[in-house]
Amino acid sequence: MQKNRRVLLASRPSGWVSEANFRIEEVPLRAPAEGEVLVKNLWLSLDPYMRGRMSDAKSYVKGVDLGEVMVGQTVGEVVESRHATLNVGDTVLTQLGWQLYGATREATRIDPSRAPASYYLGLMGMPGLTAYFGLKELGQPKAGETVVVSAASGAVGSVVGQLAKLWGARAVGVAGGADKCRYVKHELGFDACIDYKSGALREELKAACPKGVDVYFDNVGGEILDTVLTRMNLFGRVVVCGTISDYSSAEPYRVRSWRAILVNRLRVQGMIVFDWKDRYGEALKELGGFLAQGKLRYKESVVQGLESAPRGLIDLLAGKNFGKQLVKL
Ligand SMILES: NC(=O)c1ccc[n+]([C@@H]2O[C@H](COP(=O)([O-])OP(=O)(O)OC[C@H]3O[C@@H](n4cnc5c(N)ncnc54)[C@H](OP(=O)(O)O)[C@@H]3O)[C@@H](O)[C@H]2O)c1
Numbered sequence: 546m547q548k549n550r551r552v553l554l555a556s557r558p559s560g561w562v563s564e565a566n567f568r569i570e571e572v573p574l575r576a577p578a579e580g581e582v583l584v585k586n587l588w589l590s591l592d593p594y595m596r597g598r599m600s601d602a603k604s605y606v607k608g609v610d611l612g613e614v615m616v617g618q619t620v621g622e623v624v625e626s627r628h629a630t631l632n633v634g635d636t637v638l639t640q641l642g643w644q645l646y647g648a649t650r651e652a653t654r655i656d657p658s659r660a661p662a663s664y665y666l667g668l669m670g671m672p673g674l675t676a677y678f679g680l681k682e683l684g685q686p687k688a689g690e691t692v693v694v695s696a697a698s699g700a701v702g703s704v705v706g707q708l709a710k711l712w713g714a715r716a717v718g719v720a721g722g723a724d725k726c727r728y729v730k731h732e733l734g735f736d737a738c739i740d741y742k743s744g745a746l747r748e749e750l751k752a753a754c755p756k757g758v759d760v761y762f763d764n765v766g767g768e769i770l771d772t773v774l775t776r777m778n779l780f781g782r783v784v785v786c787g788t789i790s791d792y793s794s795a796e797p798y799r800v801r802s803w804r805a806i807l808v809n810r811l812r813v814q815g816m817i818v819f820d821w822k823d824r825y826g827e828a829l830k831e832l833g834g835f836l837a838q839g840k841l842r843y844k845e846s847v848v849q850g851l852e853s854a855p856r857g858l859i860d861l862l863a864g865k866n867f868g869k870q871l872v873k874l
Pocket residue numbers: 592593594671672675696697698699700701702719720721722725764765767769785786787788789790791816817818819861862863864865866867868869870
């Protein structure tokens with residue numbers, strides 16, 4: 546009988562995730578039931594939200610139970626079908642999580658001739674959609690305005706800054722380290738990028754945004770958020786997309802610049818990408834169009850094999866990824 550390999554949540558981390566929080570097991574492969582497809586996963590997406598799912602704290606989606614397969618999106622190939630509209634050989638997007646195979650009725654056909662299959666986990670998938678709707682609907686940048694985005698070299702941030710430029714705004718990135726900043730400025734085409742690890746964030750932000758900040762797309766929270774708040778313009782918008790600087794800490798960071806929201810009449814709004822699920826088609830059309838015209842650049846950070854997934858997530862949460870983090874299965 547054919548076997549499946551999968552990664553389970555073995556224990557909940559307190560603080561930083563470690564490899565001991567996961568267990569790999571081999572089980573017999575379950576045949577698809579009526580209405581299901583059997584999918585061979587080719588790519589697994591690793592995303593910061595997975596840290597939250599490893600915890601049992603209340604959030605917008607329930608966490609993974611102990612002993613359950615780790616959650617995650619995959620791109621795979623249909624190898625057996627009892628589904629009405631999906632056929633053997635189709636490339637599909639699934640929620641099968643950290644495993645080599647899976648039987649499911651929830652798979653969406655994707656078109657690998659439009660973009661490489663792995664892009665449907667990044668630029669043409671959840672992170673790209675997050676960038677698109679967060680910036681367009683909540684950030685609402687106008688031509689000539691200044692948009693600042695943190696984690697600027699990453700899956701979401703890299704798209705935010707490039708869309709800001711395409712929509713006529715100035716884009717300023719914040720990223721960790723000289724290499725990431727060079728990439729953001731010279732390859733992604735942002736107007737400037739600030740290395741927050743250089744120790745001069747406040748001064749460099751002032752120099753890079755001489756007219757202040759109109760939109761801050763916040764992927765990280767913490768001290769970077771606190772600093773950018775002090776540079777916001779009147780009626781500026783803050784898109785609260787992620788707080789990765791806090792995901793592994795026991796105590797959440799306490800923002801000191803709260804008063805800037807009052808003084809500058811800022812609009813600060815949290816976002817979850819699922820809120821726009823009825824409009825994903827519209828965003829994918831525009832993102833796919835920009836990609837086809839060579840107007841969007843994109844980078845992937847790939848680890849090899851299912852066994853590397855725990856290390857890949859640990860490194861992602863520590864900022865060691867450079868671009869969208871994936872596992873090639
Ligand atoms: N709300 C939603 O619907 C939604 C959807 C997708 C993603 N998100 C959020 O968006 C953010 C980015 O996600 P992504 O998938 O695009 O990941 P990513 O940017 O590709 O990777 C995460 C990056 O976060 C940065 N980082 C890690 N620790 C940090 C710290 N202490 N301070 C500052 N930066 C730190 C690192 O970049 P540097 O080396 O540059 O620091 C790291 O490369 C995350 O917070 C994620 O949870 C939210």
